[in-house]
Amino acid sequence: MIIDYGSRPPVPAFDQSNTAHLKRYRTIYEASESAAAATTPPSEDAFADYLKVYDAMEAEHIVVKARDLETTFGWRIGNEEVAEFCKSQGGRFIGFAGVDPHKGIVALRELEYAVRELGLRGLNLQCFEHKLAIDDPKMYPLYAKCIELDIPVNLHCSINFSTESLMEYGRPILLDKVMTHFPDLRVCAAPPGFPWVHELIGVAWRHRNVHIGLVAVRPKYLAVAGSGYEPLLQYGRTVLQDRIIFGTSYPLMPIERTIREVEALPLSETVKRKWLYENARRFLGLAG
Template identity: 60%
Template sequence: MFVDFSSRPPVLQFNGPADHLSNYRRVYQGTEAQAASTVCHDPLADYLAIYERLQARHVVLKARDLTSTFGVKISNEDVAAFCRQHGERYIGFAGVDPHAGATAVAEFETAVRELGLRGLNVQGFEHRLAIDDPLLFPLYAKCVELDVPVNIHCGANFSTHTSMMYGHPAALDRVMMAYPGLRVCASPPGWPWVQELLAVAWRHPGVWIGTVAVRPKLLATAHSGYEALLQYGRTVLKKRMIFGSAFPMMPVERALEEFDALEMADEVREDWRCHNALAFLGL
């Protein structure tokens, strides 16, 4: 049993044009081709069958509203509808446009209270905002008020239409000092500033780290820059590491196989695979 903290279904509502991410297609072309081969007959049916066969406890889907920056939107309504249609295995996070100010905060509250979404998704590089930009603070405050977590993109991004510095984890430290009651999953896990992210998580018990959009085998690969995640994730941060495949950026089963090949105690592996995500989600 496992929780996949990052997945995107192969349906039109989740896969509109996103030209600003074209460089991702270059970087991930190998693993994306492998993932596509797993959902080639009937993409949605194959996608659902993968998680059924692998006995996923939950799969987290994330909305995004980039109206002000890139004109792209995966709506809260579409994410909520998918979760309702396909059952409690699927959990949705809301996405709003922070540039909309109070309107965004109201939309987020509606997404939680009326649509049943379970958290907030902040992809700062796509909003062209640092993690600690003042435009995001009312949304963080609303997360605390509603007692729901937030997923925050942390680390470099591969879009050449926006700065990679928007994901620097030092800004997350400042957010956590302002909102110590906030529950944050920093994902992907901070590369090339992995050590800085680990320090932030060690400092703040409300920070989890999602191993999303990175091949798990790299955590055990010398000089990859990810090795410290395995060291600290097996020890002082073992209760705050969360697995995510980032499908369709890589195949779900391949990601699990690479993760299961990492050297760690069985109880720690189960925490990474499932229990830590349940605690983060409040389930």
């Protein structure tokens, strides 16, 4: 079985055509997105084709995420739309809420409503899109609310390719400070920290509630010398084997190819199952 921790279905609710601040991503991921498009080519029912790929890969759950960037970029993927989509799919899709930290108490109320009333299961904060560092004081009330609601938070923790924001906002060492203040906060730091991969490994090793999301990077590079991702393979099959969470980040990456590349890594079958399924199931609080 597979749990994909990050995917964007080809339906209107998740459309990103108006995201000028992400234009640079189209260049960086051009080859990968083209490969993804080739596996789910345009058709009269692109969503049905998308589901067929997941069916073939025996995907039990797929995580989808809302985003509220109204203050910084005037754009959002709404919590209501994400919740409605998840409900329409009978529980296979798990939704994370998105709120704008700049909105203060309004964001806190929106998060509580999204979880208690809409049924969303986590919080998604893409810090570079909020133009806020992971340890910015505006984030702290949201972290506290996540603990109160007993939900995990997804934090962008890596380089970003938007030249309208700072790379430093996603530096992993900033998460160390947050976790010393909120040791009960359940975090998935994703993507996996490049170019500060060792830094993120250190933070995760120190803090038992920090997980590393293997998303938006080709898994094969974990076994390529000089790629910068090699430490994830060594620590991810040993001391952090229970803390690596897999996601395709579709349409940035093709679904089947990304799963097959994890399966081809020099990992035991036990560790592969943890990366592809068990760690996400536990992090998301799913019965198993």
